[in-house]
Amino acid sequence: MRAIVCRSLGGPEVLEERSLPEPSPGPHDLLLEVLAAGLNPVDLKTRETGLGFERSFPMVLGYDVCGVVRGRGEAVEGFGEGDRVVASPSLVRDGANAEFVCVDARAAARVADHVDPIELAALPLVVIAAWEALFDRCRLRDGEVLAVLGGAGGVGHVAIQLAREKGARVVTTAGTDASIALCAELGAEEVVDHRDPTSTRRLLEACGGGADVVLDTVGGDVFEQALDVVGVDGRIATLLPGESPRLAETLFVRNASLHYEFVGVPGITGRRPESQGRILREACGLVLADRLRPVIHATFPLGDLEAAHREQETGHVHGKVVIRVGA
Template sequence: MRCVQMTAVGGPEVLRIADLPRPEPGPGQVRVHLAAAGVNPVDTKVRAKGLLDPQAALPAILGCDGAGTVDALGQGVTGIEPGQRVLFMNGGIGLAPGNYAEYATVDARFVVPIPEGVEDVEAAAMPLVAITAWEALFDRARLEAGEWVLIHGGAGGVGHVAIQLARQAGARVMTTVGDAEKAGIAQALGAEAVLRYREEDFVESARRRTGGEGVAVVLDTVGGETCTRSLHALATYGRLVSILALPGEMDWQYARLHNLSVAQEWMLSPMLLGREDHRLHQTAILGECAARMADGRLELLVAGTYPLEQAAEAHRRLEAGGMRGKLVLIPG
């Protein structure tokens, strides 16, 4: 089995092609012949800083997102047949091998059938960003119809999915972008107000566009100063959700005065903590998002695809910033 291994902690050059035995599915698992694997910022962070499981050892296979065809069943698996196309989020952070490979074994409970009409590349681009956007908007922020939500980085991986999900929930979407091309993407996906953060102050613009009140919800996909300043874009009793670590300089006095709620969203927690109940919830989210992809309600933007041999180049492109959508590796 050809795969890409992280051979050390460091730059993209530590990603190297290897040939390993093809894995066999254990009880309750399926083996998937991978057609595509999503590339996410967490992959680059794990590569640069180390595996998230302190008990794990290098070399390791990265990549949480996968899509492909089931080619073998472990003992006790029912409801899934060889030849079925599936997508999933599993491994890639040190707890289990990831999906920068030709094959992966996955708990059968955590795979979702790929509907007719959905291509493998788009399916592989979906899991991590869709779960993150869904949990942030609906599980953490409790976004409701009619509310204004400010989504930072509206043309990015999480941001472009969040715009679509928020609009479908009946919310009014405001988003920040860096240039005209990204503004066009955000508008096409349904953003009602697009803020060019290099040309305007997003806090002032958010307040002006909401009659001075501020937005009900902010989804922060950027972190740092953007996160800290986002508190001031919120209406009283507003909710901020960040998918990154909260900065140390948050204005907690302002947050308390305005009764603001601040939450964090890290969709890898259930996998890291072994919480199968929460992983089943995430699998249900994937099923719903796959259905929306099939009927055209959810579009996954793929900025580029790379063969396994060019995984390091994919990491370099992602780390350069300015991404529009997702990158995907093609194992075959």
């Protein structure tokens, strides 16, 4: 099959086209013919660092997929040949930047044939991350205030919509005029310009003095802002290993919680794969009901994966970059 691989760890230039054998499904796997594959920051990090796991090369990236079932392992239930499926492939197996990919059926969701595979391929990883962070871990409730730091990115733009759907008030930060407009359009009540040197004070005001839940999608200095903004009894979820020398003293006096959300854990460890399948089924239901809209920043054909990586690296992606494979 046709695939774009990393021939080694490195910059976008390590990506190249190869012909690889089709993967063979394990007992719980679906073999999918890939229609489209979403791109995420974790693709870039895996290409650069291997993400801390032993890797063999060539390595195929691509951790979001919409595809069609072409084979399945003997333990698979509930899926048949020709079904359209969305899933987030494991971070430690070959991904969806190829004509075929294997995914754990327990972590996958069937979807109707009439929904655009580009939109569906934009969804899995970011919607699982946002859902786990906001609902499973921070237990965001109706009427609470959520601050999304980095509201226009992949996870951020989905988090705004899921939180509004839950009845939460949402304030966000964003760093360009276009991303500020996108956050407002998706339902953020106030969008604070991250370029404004008083952005932390403005964010605190917008939150009424402290956020119930803070979602940090950016990390680094932005994690400091999460500490500034979280309120008493508040919860921070971060998608990165955020840290600060004032973390403990800040959170202790506020009786606060900190959740490190790493969406790849079930795929890596084999723990509770079905929980991500459940989230994907509910999220696809929201898309079908027009209550959740993945925003497509740009699409690229599989052969232009290197250009897609370079676009993602600008840090100015609104919503998602998606790779067209069979679609």
